[in-house]
Amino acid sequence: MKLKGWRELTPGAVILEAGNAVEFKTGSWRAFKPIWKQENCIQCLFCWLFCPDMAVKVKDGKRADFDYEYCKGCGICALECPGKKGKKAIVMVEEGN
Amino acid sequence: MSKVVAATGNEAVANALRQVDPDVCAAYPITPQTELMQRFASFVSDGQVKTETILVESEHSAMSACVGAAAAGGRVVTATSSQGLALMWEILFIASGLRLPIVMPVVNRALSAPINIHGDHSDAMGARDSGWIQLWSENAQEAYDNTIQAFRIAEHMDTRLPVMICLDGFIISHSIERIEYLDDDEVKNFVGEYRQLNPLLNIEHPVSYGPLILTDYYMEYRKAHDEVMTKVPGIVLDVAKDFEKISGRKYSLFDAYRLEDAEVALVILNSAAGTSKDVVDEFRNRGVKAGLLKPRLYRPFPYKEIGEALKHLKAVCVLDRADAFGGSYGPVFIDIAASLYSYKEKPILINKIYGLGGRDYFPEHAALVLNELIEIVKTGEVKTFKEYIGVRQ
Numbered sequence: 001m002k003l004k005g006w007r008e009l010t011p012g013a014v015i016l017e018a019g020n021a022v023e024f025k026t027g028s029w030r031a032f033k034p035i036w037k038q039e040n041c042i043q044c045l046f047c048w049l050f051c052p053d054m055a056v057k058v059k060d061g062k063r064a065d066f067d068y069e070y071c072k073g074c075g076i077c078a079l080e081c082p083g084k085k086g087k088k089a090i091v092m093v094e095e096g097n
Numbered sequence: 098m099s100k101v102v103a104a105t106g107n108e109a110v111a112n113a114l115r116q117v118d119p120d121v122c123a124a125y126p127i128t129p130q131t132e133l134m135q136r137f138a139s140f141v142s143d144g145q146v147k148t149e150t151i152l153v154e155s156e157h158s159a160m161s162a163c164v165g166a167a168a169a170g171g172r173v174v175t176a177t178s179s180q181g182l183a184l185m186w187e188i189l190f191i192a193s194g195l196r197l198p199i200v201m202p203v204v205n206r207a208l209s210a211p212i213n214i215h216g217d218h219s220d221a222m223g224a225r226d227s228g229w230i231q232l233w234s235e236n237a238q239e240a241y242d243n244t245i246q247a248f249r250i251a252e253h254m255d256t257r258l259p260v261m262i263c264l265d266g267f268i269i270s271h272s273i274e275r276i277e278y279l280d281d282d283e284v285k286n287f288v289g290e291y292r293q294l295n296p297l298l299n300i301e302h303p304v305s306y307g308p309l310i311l312t313d314y315y316m317e318y319r320k321a322h323d324e325v326m327t328k329v330p331g332i333v334l335d336v337a338k339d340f341e342k343i344s345g346r347k348y349s350l351f352d353a354y355r356l357e358d359a360e361v362a363l364v365i366l367n368s369a370a371g372t373s374k375d376v377v378d379e380f381r382n383r384g385v386k387a388g389l390l391k392p393r394l395y396r397p398f399p400y401k402e403i404g405e406a407l408k409h410l411k412a413v414c415v416l417d418r419a420d421a422f423g424g425s426y427g428p429v430f431i432d433i434a435a436s437l438y439s440y441k442e443k444p445i446l447i448n449k450i451y452g453l454g455g456r457d458y459f460p461e462h463a464a465l466v467l468n469e470l471i472e473i474v475k476t477g478e479v480k481t482f483k484e485y486i487g488v489r490q
Contacts, residue, residue: 003313003314004314004317005317006316006317006318006320006321006324007321009314009317009318009321010295011196011257011294011295011321011325012194012195012196012197012257012295012306013194013195013307013308013310013314013318014195014295014304014305014306015304015305015308016295016302016304018302018303018304018305
């Protein structure tokens with residue numbers, strides 16, 4: 001994306017397009033990556049509910065995979081995940097490993 | 098039709114705010130601003146204005162509430178002094194950075210410690226580089242007139258910047274003077290209907306204020322702010338021209354008093370300029386070519402225009418009612434020196450610090466300084482470039 005010059009900016013850095021945070025990809029901030037283990041998932045959708053970045057995708061009412069373009073790796077989903085029989089459906093692994 | 102009254106500076110400014118009838122006022126009381134806001138609060142409770150007043154727990158909150166109300170799309174005012182302005186400091190930069198046209202009378206008072214309630218300029222000088230416009234006022238009439246003009250300057254669609262109107266604590270805020278008030282209708286017509294720019298409360302077009310701007314854009318926003326400041330002097334002059342039509346009173350970027358053919362001059366802000374003008378007249382009567390320059394638009398500082406107005410002089414004393422600690426000169430001196438820097442031929446400059454914490458500035462002080470300037474012109478020698486006057490040794 002071509003960066004704008006100072007003459008092209010909105011006064012006061014006001015953002016005029018609603019919902020344009022979608023253009024700001026925050027996935028590169030991640031140090032730990034959540035991994036979804038479908039076999040342990042009970043479809044409670046807690047991860048979807050708690051994710052502050054809407055990085056948990058849902059398709060046809062069912063849990064889909066993470067959107068890693070926005071997931072910052074905060075780990076809230078992994079913390080909240082009840083899992084199945086003591087086995088988490090979301091685990092955090094260090095990026096780059 | 099104007100009305101002549103006897104009123105204090107605070108009363109006059111409160112009356113200007115009543116005539117403008119802003120949408121929102123969030124304020125916290127502090128001496129010597131208290132009377133101003135108390136009078137305005139009375140207008141609110143008496144139903145003379147429709148303003149929504151927000152009583153807050155500190156000046157930090159007052160300015161924060163002003164930022165919110167202005168972003169929401171309202172015409173917003175507050176007022177403060179001294180420690181109150183210091184406490185607002187963080188939010189001052191947010192108000193200007195978001196380009197919110199908040200209008201704020203600042204009743205100048207010294208900063209603590211040691212604690213002191215009287216007039217000096219250290220409060221507003223500490224905020225001079227906060228991205229706000231500053232208009233300074235010699236007397237209650239100028240404070241009233243500047244307050245009314247401030248709305249037009251702040252709300253100009255090409256700039257949208259907050260404005261401080263500075264007036265000396267107690268000397269102007271609490272002294273009763275002869276003031277000409279404009280008619281309410283004249284003031285209403287002059288300031289006009291408030292025009293919003295990207296208001297938060299417009300739900301048809303949702304906008305976001307205060308995004309995180311990192312290394313890729315921060316510098317561009319700062320450059321844009323610097324650039325928009327260069328438009329301010331032109332706007333101030335246009336507004337002054339319109340104001341003259343309704344008031345008969347002339348305003349400019351600065352007051353050049355008997356300066357044209359002068360050889361020695363004083364540069365001085367606010368109320369002490371009035372005292373100094375009398376002394377300049379006395380010296381003129383004795384055949385001394387003395388003059389005076391009183392800045393009105395202090396931020397943005399009209400470097401070029403002021404440099405042009407002073408460059409022909411032989412010696413100039415800049416009197417500061419605040420010091421810039423750090424072994425340097427007073428703040429006004431630094432600006433005046435910068436305005437003359439580019440000229441090959443320029444006056445000898447000296448700096449006096451006077452009137453701190455409300456210490457009286459007498460005609461004798463101005464006379465002393467003018468005599469020193471005459472001596473400097475005669476001998477070409479400067480004994481001290483910076484000195485405190487009216488201080489016990």
